[in-house]
Amino acid sequence: MKRRSYTDPRGQRDNSGNISGGRYALLVCLIITALAVVAMGLFVPSDGAKNPIEAFMLFARNGFKQDSDSPGGGTDGSGSASAPSTDPVSEPGSGSVTGTVTADGPSGAPTDTGVTDSPTTAAPEEPINPTEYYKDTLFIGDSRTAGLYIYGRIEGASYFARTSMNVGNCFNGSKSETGTGSLSLEAYLKKNRFGKIYILLGINEIGYSYDWIVTRYEKLISRLQELQPGAVIVIQSNMHVTKAKSDSSPKTFNNTRINELNRRLSGLADGKKVFYLSFESIFDGADGNMNPDYSGDGVHLKAKSYKIWRDYLLSEGMLRLPENTNITVITNPGYSGGDDRTDGTTDRVTEPPVTEPPKTEPPETKPPTTEPPTTEPPTTEPPTTEPPTTEPPTTEPPITEPDDGSYFSDALFIGDSRTVGLSLYGEIKGATYFAKNSATVYTFLNGYETEKPDPRMGDRTLSEVLAGRKFGKIYILFGINELGGSAPSAVRGGFERFVSLLKAAQPNAKIIIQSNMHVTKAYEEKYPVRGKDRVNELNLLLAGLANGKDVFYLGFETLFDDEEGYLREDYARDGLHMLAGEPYNVWRGYITEFGML
Incomplete structure (x- = not known):
């Protein structure tokens, strides 16, 4: 059947009662535009879409989805789309362990979402001055x-x-x-x-x-x-x-x-x-x-x-x-907060020890700029005396020999009356001793070829002893006598020269400078030049001579101290020297435990 056409009053042509092509196109454009506006306001990127337009196009192609497996899918029961589930973002400085601050900032960096106009990170904090x-x-x-x-x-x-x-x-x-x-x-x-x-x-x-x-x-x-x-x-x-x-x-x-x-x-x-x-x-x-x-x-x-x-x-x-x-x-970066014990051991000590532990060598210090005196300084105090050889150990425990003296078989101990006491009451198996009552570092420095030690240690001079054999370790203890007439800085200078002399005579030996013990508080009140502060000052200066290669410092004076930092009264014989027995056992025990380099 042949269609009949007509013209409307406005002169527009239509076919079989349908809307004209122009009007139909306009309506479609308006609908698309409206939907696009709505989509841009309501749709969020999903299903791989990078922006609202792509989201709308996906919607136009696929329609609404209720698939709970899709990112952001599902509803909260109110008819609104539920918010996407994301992992918590670490705050700056929160690290990967609860309650831990890491020195390198956040434990993870935020991922790139492709959105550049909506930053999700907080503004950086002001740096600390x-x-x-x-x-x-x-x-x-x-x-x-x-x-x-x-x-x-x-x-x-x-x-x-x-x-x-x-x-x-x-x-x-x-x-x-x-x-x-x-x-x-x-x-x-x-x-x-x-x-x-x-x-x-x-x-x-x-x-x-x-x-x-x-x-x-x-x-x-x-x-x-x-x-x-x-x-x-x-x-x-x-x-x-x-x-x-x-x-x-x-x-x-x-x-x-x-x-x-x-x-x-x-x-x-x-x-x-x-x-x-x-x-x-x-x-x-x-x-x-x-x-x-x-x-x-x-x-x-x-x-x-x-x-x-x-x-x-x-x-x-x-x-x-x-x-x-x-x-x-x-x-700090790379540190997990401390490793668990892996050796399977438990605490080795169940009760606290009687004495305080010492320290080894402190950092290097600059050498002095002034030359020390070349002669033994005068002493303004009565000379120190050798501890009596017949003094009984009273109630102190008996002296016991170390298990093995092989380490000290090439060790030489040089010093004053305190070292004489060590040789008598705390002798270390295998060691050699060269010490003398009232000696100072200058005694053997200036009398290198003339001065002899305590008669019980032989009749050879220090130069003869050092020339007679090779020593691997040389332990030195001087200083308390020198403080009677010299400033700590001058004593340090004498030590520096003495160490140089020993290194020249025994180039392969390690030189170990031992710290000076304190005196009792009562002794300090009588002779303040040998008091605690002066001894501490000297020890610090002597520690600075250590270089960690062939010269070392052994700090152990606190082993013998009371709570105020003075020599314990129950360890002291005359305020300066120590009693036979326990004090020398402590000294010997420390040397054999910590003094082996």
Whole structure:
């Protein structure tokens, strides 16, 4: 049948009652435009779409989907599309462990969503000003912290540190070696106010049980909080030792014990007033031991290495303390917060030892600029006397020989009457002794070819003894007699010359300078020139002669100290010399345990 056409009143042509082509096209355009506007406002990228237009096109092709497996699919029961499920984003500084701050910022970087006009990350925080941060900070520690004070001092910070300090003798009344004058730690804390206190202690007492150390750390923290109630306390991790040092000292200075101690110390942090800063791995090699390039003796840092510590403190060691923080541990990159013990052992000591542990060689110091005197200085005090050879050990335990004296078969001990006492009451099997009552370092320096030792040690001069055989180790102890007429700096100069003489005579020997023991408090009151502070000053200067290669320092004076840092009265015979028996056993025990390099 033939269609009939007609023309409407406006002159537009139509076919069989259908809408004209132009009107139909206009309507379709309007519908598409409306849908596009709605889609751009309501649709979010999904199913692989990168923008609302693509989302709309997918919708136009596929329609609505209720597939719960698709990203963002499903409803919440209210007719609205449920929000897509995403993993939580770590806040800056949150790390990968709850309550842990990592020095390298967030544990993961945000992924690229392709959206550039809607950033999801918070604005970066203002950097902390190190000068402002550290101006109310106090560093407390042993010879390592003393080295930081000398070689890596941070502007504005304060330091209270001394050689051989440990967590058990911080408050024994001794002054520091870091510019705090004659004040003890307690007096210094009472006189000043600090906002932050950084502590580094533990290497000197690493041979003690972990419980002993941690218990005393708790007491130290409690006392610091009493004296400085407004300060936050930061426990710094103990640095590792070199592999050679760790392997040679399985019971004490080894990294397995250091890791375990660090792990336990980190548990003292409460995230409010006490924090833990782990940074030991910045000095480590790939094997997890201290890089030998950083240390001269396997324990202490070289002078140039303190800059690494300082730079770390200035960049990563500053706490940002938000309100109600639950941050308890600050770690450096690559550190997991302390390894669990892997040796299967338990604490080796169940009761704390009677004496405090000592320290080994502190950091290198610059040589003196003045030449020491060439003659033996006069003494203004009565000469020290040799301890009597018939003195009974009274109630002290009997002396026992070391298990094996082979290590000391090539060792020579040179000194004054205290070394004479060691040869009589604490003789080390296999060792040779060359000592004399009232001797000073100048006695054998100027009398190298003429002076002879105590008659019980032979009748040869020092030059003859050194020329007669090769020694692998030479232990020296002088200084207490010299302080009667010379300043500590002058005594150091004499030591430096004496060490040079010994090295020339025995080029392959290791020279070990032993620290001077203190005197009793009563003796100091009578002879202040040999008092505690003068002895500490001399010991620090002598420690600076160690180079970690062929000259070492053995600090053990605190073994014999009371709580105030003086020679124990029950160890003293005359305020200066020690009784036979236990004191010499302690000395001999320390040498045979820690004095073997």
